[in-house]
Amino acid sequence: MERREVSFRIYRYNPQVDRHPFYDNFKVAVEKGITILRVLNHIKEHLEPRLTFRAFCQAGICGSCAVRVNGISRLACTTQVWDVLTGSGDDPILVEPLNNLEVIRDLLVDVDPLMEKLKQNSSWVAPAIPEQQMGCKEHIVSETELEVIDSATDCILCGSCYSECSMMGVNRRYISPPVLLKAFRMNNDTRDTIGAERLQQVTADHGLWDCTHCYRCVEHCTKKIAIMEGIHRLREEALERRMTKSEGARHAQAFFDDIHDSGRLKEVTLPLRTKGVAGSLGMIPLAMKMGLKGRTPPLFMKKIPDIKHVRELYRKLEIRAVVKRHAVRQTERLQ
Amino acid sequence: MKYAYFLSCINESMTRELDRSLEILEKDLGIELVKLTRGTCCGGSNLDYVSPDHFLVINGRNIALAEQMKLDLVTSCNTCLLTLRRARQILDSSPEKREFVNNTLRDEGLCYSGSSDVKHLLWVITEDYGLGRLAGLVTTPLTGMRFAPFYGCHILRPSNLLGKDNPATPMSLDHLVETLGGIPVEYASKNKCCGFHTLLVAEKESLALSGNAIEDAIRAEADYIVTPCPLCHTAMDAYQPMTLKGRAVSRTIPVLHLSQLIGLALGHSREELGIDRHMIT
Numbered sequence A: 001m002e003r004r005e006v007s008f009r010i011y012r013y014n015p016q017v018d019r020h021p022f023y024d025n026f027k028v029a030v031e032k033g034i035t036i037l038r039v040l041n042h043i044k045e046h047l048e049p050r051l052t053f054r055a056f057c058q059a060g061i062c063g064s065c066a067v068r069v070n071g072i073s074r075l076a077c078t079t080q081v082w083d084v085l086t087g088s089g090d091d092p093i094l095v096e097p098l099n100n101l102e103v104i105r106d107l108l109v110d111v112d113p114l115m116e117k118l119k120q121n122s123s124w125v126a127p128a129i130p131e132q133q134m135g136c137k138e139h140i141v142s143e144t145e146l147e148v149i150d151s152a153t154d155c156i157l158c159g160s161c162y163s164e165c166s167m168m169g170v171n172r173r174y175i176s177p178p179v180l181l182k183a184f185r186m187n188n189d190t191r192d193t194i195g196a197e198r199l200q201q202v203t204a205d206h207g208l209w210d211c212t213h214c215y216r217c218v219e220h221c222t223k224k225i226a227i228m229e230g231i232h233r234l235r236e237e238a239l240e241r242r243m244t245k246s247e248g249a250r251h252a253q254a255f256f257d258d259i260h261d262s263g264r265l266k267e268v269t270l271p272l273r274t275k276g277v278a279g280s281l282g283m284i285p286l287a288m289k290m291g292l293k294g295r296t297p298p299l300f301m302k303k304i305p306d307i308k309h310v311r312e313l314y315r316k317l318e319i320r321a322v323v324k325r326h327a328v329r330q331t332e333r334l335q
Numbered sequence B: 001m002k003y004a005y006f007l008s009c010i011n012e013s014m015t016r017e018l019d020r021s022l023e024i025l026e027k028d029l030g031i032e033l034v035k036l037t038r039g040t041c042c043g044g045s046n047l048d049y050v051s052p053d054h055f056l057v058i059n060g061r062n063i064a065l066a067e068q069m070k071l072d073l074v075t076s077c078n079t080c081l082l083t084l085r086r087a088r089q090i091l092d093s094s095p096e097k098r099e100f101v102n103n104t105l106r107d108e109g110l111c112y113s114g115s116s117d118v119k120h121l122l123w124v125i126t127e128d129y130g131l132g133r134l135a136g137l138v139t140t141p142l143t144g145m146r147f148a149p150f151y152g153c154h155i156l157r158p159s160n161l162l163g164k165d166n167p168a169t170p171m172s173l174d175h176l177v178e179t180l181g182g183i184p185v186e187y188a189s190k191n192k193c194c195g196f197h198t199l200l201v202a203e204k205e206s207l208a209l210s211g212n213a214i215e216d217a218i219r220a221e222a223d224y225i226v227t228p229c230p231l232c233h234t235a236m237d238a239y240q241p242m243t244l245k246g247r248a249v250s251r252t253i254p255v256l257h258l259s260q261l262i263g264l265a266l267g268h269s270r271e272e273l274g275i276d277r278h279m280i281t
């Protein structure tokens, strides 16, 4: 069995006693295959009984053990020491608490804000079956219906994406990726009945439209869930439900319209169309400065040579959409 | 070496100097970039949820235009890169969607088959052209100049669609800076988000994102930030005075496009490369 001595540099902080966080170094002899969680347990048992962290299932199921290893949020119980060795294997492995949540002690963070956001955004199925009939009546979900949300149901609320999220880093009130993922999962559950209401909650300030598309959540999801698909589908649903008053919705619509009109994005009026007249006033000084440098977008974007083909595509897709909507209405009527 | 070159809307309007300096490089490097004039806006990260069908057809068409020329498609915008590659992956993995797109495109005589790759300019330079060859062309090495490489999100993540650099520790742009004789500085923000996509929706937060990265680069004593993405460039250059407001930094920092960085090392002047058109010079 391969075995080596590895250094660990672990974040320590007890806000009630320590003025500042600090780091403790431990050397541990580790066998290949050993996880970060096993090392933390070893340190607690044999070297530093005060070291505080959270863990339960040890199998990547409960979601309680997420920490940052060498700066990246991961599950301590499924991350093997061998896989995170850097340099020639001699660099210490850095273990720190998740970002964007308050530290209670050492690696333990307070997840209440995440739980609070889940509550605010109705992150549960509100079924059609009345309370008194629960357990007496079945609501069957077909395999194809499940497929849509299957991967989203894998979320174990470990908080890794919450910790990695760019928007969370600059606004703690941001709805956050796991809450958006749950909203997608609930809104596409055929048993659920409060989709419209939930979408109202999700699109409130600091919500759905504030995601910057940085894909950090997707990249670092411990369950490899395509979170962005969920975010996109929620935005699509918001537009379908004609919730087009928000800046994000108007911004998106502009791209759609401009490709039809000229093939190109009309950047010059994009702020106006996104933020409205009042909202754009604040941008005038910047626009003027950019004008002096010749950086203002042209007033009219020249149409691409084949614009008639592009418009023809739009026409075909519009017919297709009408036919689709009709078919949906027909099946609804039959049901 | 010959490629189809995707025209990004921002390079047709606000960051025109990017393509201008690239035209100069084409001659130096002997790379031919045939402009995809019939192509349209990729829809940014927006079209997909306004209408997934339009997103697929529009970008299937963009790639099909390159296929018709029997060329790989190159873009110098990170978001165009991701958008086109996303469409490509969906079309390659679903025969039904491919059939739908091709039925829609038929009247224009276009067909998507998946034969053209979609690449970023940075990849073309570092991989297809090669840093060794590029080193041989350097006439004015950027000796002693310190550069903070800012990669931008959509050339790194999601790595399953992009997958050249490790998103946690990207190096390709660092290596390019070294090849040109400059010093790449290490700083925490090199793989972070510039906030561009929410500038018109959540301005305060977006400015905080780009401000953090700019401040980080200044603290690492970089002389320049260099980025392969015109959207990152806009967030960090045009908006820099706004992002630095209220921050304890002693100076501003100019931001270069990838094409300008190479142009400088190949002996072209700041005027030729349009560097004086930037807001921070």
Ligand code: SF4
Binding pocket: A164, A165, A166, A167, A168, A176, A177, A210, A211, A212, A213, A214, A215, A216, A217, A218
């Ligand atoms: S893509 Fe959106 S939700 Fe995900 S990490 Fe980035 S800002 Fe947060």
Ligand code: SF4
Binding pocket: A154, A155, A156, A157, A158, A159, A160, A161, A162, A177, A178, A181, A220, A221, A222, A223, A224, A225, A227
């Ligand atoms: S989406 Fe992924 S990373 Fe985020 S909480 Fe769920 S399992 Fe963890």
Ligand code: FES
Binding pocket: A055, A056, A057, A058, A059, A060, A061, A062, A063, A064, A065, A066, A075, A076, A077, A078
């Ligand atoms: S201890 Fe349960 S997921 Fe790690």
